[in-house]
Amino acid sequence: MDVIVIGGGHNGLVAAATLARKGHGVTLLEGRESFGGVAAGLLHDTDSFSPEIAKALDLAGHGLEFADPAPVFVLSREGPGLLLHRDPVQAAGELGADAEAYISWRAFLKRVLPFATSQLDSVAPDISTSGPLLPLMRRGFAFRRMGKTDIHECLRIGPACVDDTLSEHFQSPLLRAALSARALQGTWMGPRSPSSTATLLLGEAQSGQEIVGGASSLVTALVAACESSGVELRPSSRVSRIQVSQGRATGVTTEGGESLLADRVLSCIGPRRTLLELIEPEHLPIREAGQMANLRLRGTLARVSLRLAEPIDYACRPGLRPKRSLVAEHPLDLERAFDHVKHRRMPTQLPLDIHQTDGEASILIRCATIELQGGWSDKRRQELGDLTLAALEPHVPNIRGIARVTRILTPTDIAQEFDLEGGHEMHGELSLDQLGPMRPSMTLARHATPIDALYLGSAGIHPGGAISGRPGWQAAQVVGSP
Amino acid sequence: MPRKTALFERTADLMTSVAWKEWAGYAAPCNFDAYSEREYFAIRHSAGLLDLSPLAKYMVTGADAARYLARIWTRDITRLKPGRVAYGCMCDGEGKLLDDGTVACLDPETFRVTSSEAWLGWFERHSRGYQVEIEDCTDRLAALALQGPLSREILQAVTEVDLDAMRFFGVAAGSIAGVNGWISRTGYTGDLGYEIWIACEDALTVYDALLVAGKPHHLEPIGLDALDVARIEAGFVMQGVDYISAQHCLIEARKSTPEDAGLGWTVNLERAGWIGREALVQEQEQGPKWGLVGLELDWAEIEALHEEYGLPPHLSPLACRNAVPVYSEGGANEKPVGQATSSSWSPTLKRYLVLAQVHRKYAALGTRLSVEYTVEFERRTITGTVVERPFFDPERKTFTPKAAPKGAS
Amino acid sequence: MSAKGAESNPYDAIVVGGGHNGLTAAAYLARSGRKVLVLERRHLVGGAAVTEELYPGFKYSVCSYVVSLLRPWIIRDLNLSRHGLRIVPLECSYTPQLDSPGLCRWPDPDQNRQEIRRLSRRDADNYPEFGKLMGKLARFAKPFIDELAPDPTSLRPGDLWQFKRAADRFRALGDDLVALQLKLTTMGGVDFLREFFESDQLIAPMSCSGIIGTMLGVNSPGTAYVLLHHYMGEIDGSSRAWGFPIGGTGAVSDAIAASALEFGAEIRCNAPIANIRLKNGRATGVILQNGDEIAARSVVSGCDPSLTFLRFVGKENLPADFAASLENYKNRGSSGKVNLALDRFPEFVQRPGIGPHVRGDVAIAPSTEYLETAYDEAKYGAFSQRPFINVVFPSLLDPGMAPPGKHVMSCFVQYAPYDLASGAKSWPDHREAFGDAVVDTLAEYMPTLKEDILHRQVLSPWDIEQEIGITEGNIFHGELGLEQLLFQRPVAGWARYRTPIDGLWLGSSGAHPGGGIMASPGALAAKEMLRAGAV
Ligand SMILES: Cc1cc2nc3c(=O)[nH]c(=O)nc-3n(C[C@H](O)[C@H](O)[C@H](O)COP(=O)(O)OP(=O)(O)OC[C@H]3O[C@@H](n4cnc5c(N)ncnc54)[C@H](O)[C@@H]3O)c2cc1C
Numbered sequence A: 001m002d003v004i005v006i007g008g009g010h011n012g013l014v015a016a017a018t019l020a021r022k023g024h025g026v027t028l029l030e031g032r033e034s035f036g037g038v039a040a041g042l043l044h045d046t047d048s049f050s051p052e053i054a055k056a057l058d059l060a061g062h063g064l065e066f067a068d069p070a071p072v073f074v075l076s077r078e079g080p081g082l083l084l085h086r087d088p089v090q091a092a093g094e095l096g097a098d099a100e101a102y103i104s105w106r107a108f109l110k111r112v113l114p115f116a117t118s119q120l121d122s123v124a125p126d127i128s129t130s131g132p133l134l135p136l137m138r139r140g141f142a143f144r145r146m147g148k149t150d151i152h153e154c155l156r157i158g159p160a161c162v163d164d165t166l167s168e169h170f171q172s173p174l175l176r177a178a179l180s181a182r183a184l185q186g187t188w189m190g191p192r193s194p195s196s197t198a199t200l201l202l203g204e205a206q207s208g209q210e211i212v213g214g215a216s217s218l219v220t221a222l223v224a225a226c227e228s229s230g231v232e233l234r235p236s237s238r239v240s241r242i243q244v245s246q247g248r249a250t251g252v253t254t255e256g257g258e259s260l261l262a263d264r265v266l267s268c269i270g271p272r273r274t275l276l277e278l279i280e281p282e283h284l285p286i287r288e289a290g291q292m293a294n295l296r297l298r299g300t301l302a303r304v305s306l307r308l309a310e311p312i313d314y315a316c317r318p319g320l321r322p323k324r325s326l327v328a329e330h331p332l333d334l335e336r337a338f339d340h341v342k343h344r345r346m347p348t349q350l351p352l353d354i355h356q357t358d359g360e361a362s363i364l365i366r367c368a369t370i371e372l373q374g375g376w377s378d379k380r381r382q383e384l385g386d387l388t389l390a391a392l393e394p395h396v397p398n399i400r401g402i403a404r405v406t407r408i409l410t411p412t413d414i415a416q417e418f419d420l421e422g423g424h425e426m427h428g429e430l431s432l433d434q435l436g437p438m439r440p441s442m443t444l445a446r447h448a449t450p451i452d453a454l455y456l457g458s459a460g461i462h463p464g465g466a467i468s469g470r471p472g473w474q475a476a477q478v479v480g481s482p
Numbered sequence B: 001m002p003r004k005t006a007l008f009e010r011t012a013d014l015m016t017s018v019a020w021k022e023w024a025g026y027a028a029p030c031n032f033d034a035y036s037e038r039e040y041f042a043i044r045h046s047a048g049l050l051d052l053s054p055l056a057k058y059m060v061t062g063a064d065a066a067r068y069l070a071r072i073w074t075r076d077i078t079r080l081k082p083g084r085v086a087y088g089c090m091c092d093g094e095g096k097l098l099d100d101g102t103v104a105c106l107d108p109e110t111f112r113v114t115s116s117e118a119w120l121g122w123f124e125r126h127s128r129g130y131q132v133e134i135e136d137c138t139d140r141l142a143a144l145a146l147q148g149p150l151s152r153e154i155l156q157a158v159t160e161v162d163l164d165a166m167r168f169f170g171v172a173a174g175s176i177a178g179v180n181g182w183i184s185r186t187g188y189t190g191d192l193g194y195e196i197w198i199a200c201e202d203a204l205t206v207y208d209a210l211l212v213a214g215k216p217h218h219l220e221p222i223g224l225d226a227l228d229v230a231r232i233e234a235g236f237v238m239q240g241v242d243y244i245s246a247q248h249c250l251i252e253a254r255k256s257t258p259e260d261a262g263l264g265w266t267v268n269l270e271r272a273g274w275i276g277r278e279a280l281v282q283e284q285e286q287g288p289k290w291g292l293v294g295l296e297l298d299w300a301e302i303e304a305l306h307e308e309y310g311l312p313p314h315l316s317p318l319a320c321r322n323a324v325p326v327y328s329e330g331g332a333n334e335k336p337v338g339q340a341t342s343s344s345w346s347p348t349l350k351r352y353l354v355l356a357q358v359h360r361k362y363a364a365l366g367t368r369l370s371v372e373y374t375v376e377f378e379r380r381t382i383t384g385t386v387v388e389r390p391f392f393d394p395e396r397k398t399f400t401p402k403a404a405p406k407g408a409s
Numbered sequence C: 001m002s003a004k005g006a007e008s009n010p011y012d013a014i015v016v017g018g019g020h021n022g023l024t025a026a027a028y029l030a031r032s033g034r035k036v037l038v039l040e041r042r043h044l045v046g047g048a049a050v051t052e053e054l055y056p057g058f059k060y061s062v063c064s065y066v067v068s069l070l071r072p073w074i075i076r077d078l079n080l081s082r083h084g085l086r087i088v089p090l091e092c093s094y095t096p097q098l099d100s101p102g103l104c105r106w107p108d109p110d111q112n113r114q115e116i117r118r119l120s121r122r123d124a125d126n127y128p129e130f131g132k133l134m135g136k137l138a139r140f141a142k143p144f145i146d147e148l149a150p151d152p153t154s155l156r157p158g159d160l161w162q163f164k165r166a167a168d169r170f171r172a173l174g175d176d177l178v179a180l181q182l183k184l185t186t187m188g189g190v191d192f193l194r195e196f197f198e199s200d201q202l203i204a205p206m207s208c209s210g211i212i213g214t215m216l217g218v219n220s221p222g223t224a225y226v227l228l229h230h231y232m233g234e235i236d237g238s239s240r241a242w243g244f245p246i247g248g249t250g251a252v253s254d255a256i257a258a259s260a261l262e263f264g265a266e267i268r269c270n271a272p273i274a275n276i277r278l279k280n281g282r283a284t285g286v287i288l289q290n291g292d293e294i295a296a297r298s299v300v301s302g303c304d305p306s307l308t309f310l311r312f313v314g315k316e317n318l319p320a321d322f323a324a325s326l327e328n329y330k331n332r333g334s335s336g337k338v339n340l341a342l343d344r345f346p347e348f349v350q351r352p353g354i355g356p357h358v359r360g361d362v363a364i365a366p367s368t369e370y371l372e373t374a375y376d377e378a379k380y381g382a383f384s385q386r387p388f389i390n391v392v393f394p395s396l397l398d399p400g401m402a403p404p405g406k407h408v409m410s411c412f413v414q415y416a417p418y419d420l421a422s423g424a425k426s427w428p429d430h431r432e433a434f435g436d437a438v439v440d441t442l443a444e445y446m447p448t449l450k451e452d453i454l455h456r457q458v459l460s461p462w463d464i465e466q467e468i469g470i471t472e473g474n475i476f477h478g479e480l481g482l483e484q485l486l487f488q489r490p491v492a493g494w495a496r497y498r499t500p501i502d503g504l505w506l507g508s509s510g511a512h513p514g515g516g517i518m519a520s521p522g523a524l525a526a527k528e529m530l531r532a533g534a535v
């Protein structure tokens, strides 16, 4: 069977390699000159990639290595900051009064997350009213196995806001801010938004070991896996149309005007763009058209890159020089930042997510809305750079002396550069109504579409964002089945 | 609270009755006199003039206008030529009827759509991906219906558009009583007739000019009651009466497909890409459940039934819109097999006519059914026979004096 | 009555708190022939549903001011109309704007259409469709407020059966409505409404229903589902959303009290209790603040969960996990109330006159941005300078509420956070400034308002706590967030009116189905007690 995979982000690469290893003829079409999509060189967290997928694709054979995640250093103007290890025992020394609570929190997560992870590792359940009941009941029973107390706790905290949940356990605002920041990635929420605890749990369910060398090592390994299994890799081939004939996808047309035929087409770009832009509207049932028109993907991400004359040394803990650090001293700092997103305003005080490597720092800002009133201009872009330095200055008094801003990507720039609709890194906000069997919608979450032979497999599909490889992998299983 | 149309001032003046009813949020005359008979006979023997302005009207323009309309309409609008009008209907994703109306092709990228009620929300929701602009022009555009055997002569007196050459379902721009507008040879009476589309501020001018021109021809302003009788004779269904828009149905059973409502002819299942098709293909495979039939009630039975009570048969000058059950012949004690939705005594045909939705197997011509009929608070039945629709179909409806050879519009 | 006397002839049940739920529970118990005593702290019954004449001739519905979900079956069971209950429907929902006529939403669809068309024709078309969809979902949701909340972890046959029935009904909705229901329960009000409408002037007032009584904004996830309330509301069984009780909301409580008395219940005012009396972990009666003890076979609390358990019972007497859950129970009052006595009717500049547009509720909710900003201020511990206000003029609906020609004006205000940045106890220092912010805001729309005010009552959540006794002044006895609803109200596994203390029951707004003048918690609690043979 010949399969075309659209989009060479990490999910497209995973899907292509998986299908090729099953013996299918796979062509991977990527619009940009290089592969990897958002995963190529932009990202900080790489601890979500599924070790099972790495194993199945023999990524280790292509040079991929995992290691325990590096701790994140949370900066403070009042104390020594907090060096946060995921491992509770390692973290204990830093956590003081919260140490015990952190241990029991981790223990709670360890009890409840295996169920969530098992859900992420399988295709979304069919919850349509004509769907079979038995598989749903089976999942229900698996959930029940968690035990009454933990179930009650999950159902209680899931819809709650992450700030409340964390405040019930921890005193340290630094700890709460750090955990909240992670929970808010890919969402359109602040720590006081209800249901942000659910995204916290989702993130935790996905996280494990991180990739040595960062996301670019993953991309290198995936490209090598594709090549060795015979995928035809075609960069600079942006797809402009998916051809549909009599309700069936038959191939694609690229911007260069080339037509390619295939037995099946798997789209590993955003579901909304796939269905609303790449297909003539006549071919899409109105239900799915409506669902996609309502899909929310308001990007809030910007990045500032710094060249460093010397390593950043934080005043609160000189000499530490952590790889990962976070400027957010209180969950409410994150909430205030989100207020600006909500009101479509330029942020004033920036929480920062800093990744420092030799001579460089990449700083992610998660409160810059693509919907900015008046739009993003050059002036606004510069302002973002200034704000970043201003936010660093209290922690690194000499920052203006040692750092030079080399590149600023506003959400609009990210949308353009990475060909991302809405500048949304996950092709759809993470929110309860856009997760699990509802991601991206009730009838599209299981990779198949109402158009025969057309499938979906990007971060916009269950199980969703982050560099996990799971959407691509699961889509490949569905595409590859007869 | 109903609003006033651009012609309110005049129609209110002409009315000797105070019989208003609400039509799509506007006040519309039921009849101008105590009875609607004179108006009805004007439609059939001279001409009647009706204020159609409450009709929902949209302008759809743009490079993809035809393709877009072909998506939301059951008819293939991409094949509609400029100067032509197509009657059709609109379905939801499950193939259930939303509304019916006309699409007029004014030029290859400009269409005027009419429907019984407002659909801008629906239209815009499904316009994504098409280069179109949709304007709701209901409030800016007035519409008049001039219907009846003499309508051509009357209208010709005030316009230079060559009406002798305009074919049935044609549309043309031109000046009418000195103002610019459009004339289409369309109507809801099953007779020769025209509809005139002009800006609201010109409506009075045109209306008055037509009244003057029509005076020697016994033109009558008409209201909705007369129209209702005429449309039943013509066998036309009415949204909200003979079928209920799926948008308003709280339960599935109330919804109708085009086949159910007698509009199956507007549907081409071969053509792909229009909303509702997939579901209707399925319906086709399983065989449609319902059908719309025209019934003629047995007049002798009606007379005999009234005679039982010592009453003369009551010949109401009004169409009746109260739905009543229809049974298989003599099956009044069993479950109904359908419902009669509109009925009227036809003053022209001298017959009692009924439009009914019945189970498919009772829809064949000649089938005899029992229709509920109440006399003196007692529910009885009258035998009705399925007959051809339209009940009344004069040649003048479609005859064009200067018919151009086919294909030249 | 002496403590001894009570012991010798114990009550079947003591109801703590004479709010409308407590009274309802008492009426149902008495109706079944039980010997019931209601103990109310204040000098009058009603709790948050009271009418008081605080200024001669002017009657205030001090706290709650309109009714929606008062269960018709309770009205029938307790013969409330015979006891004087009369509810008139509100005629309109008016949202004024400063620079345009604003929006009136009427019961009549065509009238609505004309109004909404001025803002957006598309929205006018979509509005009835939206209503139809919500109506269908409301039909699905409604049975939940009239029965016990099933626990999804429970394997009790009753729960499983209820669950199966709910699941069957859910699936019967069909895919599109199931998806919509899932979205409705999880999304933010504004996001949800934007799927249907484009006009912010329409979305803003519609989204308000989701924030009432919560410390959430119109964009906060989980606020959409309250939209259903509007389509579930029924006055005398017909589904009109909101109504005003003749005589103010106190008249509802008075009617229930009259019914309870007729059934033989005893009601004692000025009788605050200090503790629920426990013996071997079992509730055996109450101890009044004056030291009197009164014995009863069962005690049912008509007070909020925090007050009931943490104050009346005491943390030390509760199972640890139950106590911990209660400490995490979110009260967080966020609403205040300003009641005004007016010399004359203060007309709205943009829609002058005393027409039908003011014989309903008036929402100061000009835009979603406005509402969200009001929320932001509260989040950080300040009352909103420009708050969301829901105004009703009771004197236009019931002339008896004010002297002829004069008026009363009821203003429900958000946000007024219980926890001010300077602490809840500092509310007395901020109360008048808060009142001024409300009046200033209103005066922008009604320029003569300030001159017309004869008397003003300002209630902050702190005042509500002091006056009505509700913890943190939360109008619903605890936020109506997803995590505090159904089987989780107030604590997972304890939503069936029973408590971990034998003989103690909870029948207030803090129990399923929650707050508002519904009377269900009280009625369902009483029924459950009777069913369990506890009284
Ligand atoms: C700045 C940023 C920071 C992030 N930080 C983290 C992080 O720290 N940790 C984490 O786990 N996740 C992070 N994410 C999110 C995560 O990277 C994404 O969710 C995930 O990589 C998405 O992968 P994907 O393969 O589904 O889609 P993409 O990576 O978006 O891949 C889609 C590919 O398709 C291509 N394409 C688009 N349109 C066409 C077309 N018409 N024809 C052909 N090709 C096309 C694009 O060029 C792209 O290469 C971040 C995202 C961004 C943008």
Ligand SMILES: Cc1cc2nc3c(=O)[nH]c(=O)nc-3n(C[C@H](O)[C@H](O)[C@H](O)COP(=O)(O)OP(=O)(O)OC[C@H]3O[C@@H](n4cnc5c(N)ncnc54)[C@H](O)[C@@H]3O)c2cc1C
Binding pocket: C016, C017, C018, C019, C020, C021, C022, C039, C040, C041, C042, C045, C046, C047, C048, C049, C062, C063, C064, C065, C066, C067, C068, C069, C271, C272, C273, C274, C302, C303, C304, C335, C336, C337, C412, C464, C467, C468, C469, C470, C473, C474, C475, C476, C477, C507, C508, C509, C510, C514, C515, C516, C517, C518
């Ligand atoms: C400002 C405000 C506006 C509202 N607006 C509306 C509205 O418009 N519509 C609507 O439907 N709902 C509204 N509500 C909510 C609604 O009024 C309440 O949810 C409902 O009235 C609560 O009734 P209840 O019987 O459960 O409790 P409550 O009314 O709180 O009754 C509890 C009773 O217990 C008594 N009590 C307290 N402590 C003791 C003690 N120690 N001993 C004895 N008795 C004690 C109190 O005095 C009180 O009478 C509003 C509430 C408030 C506060």
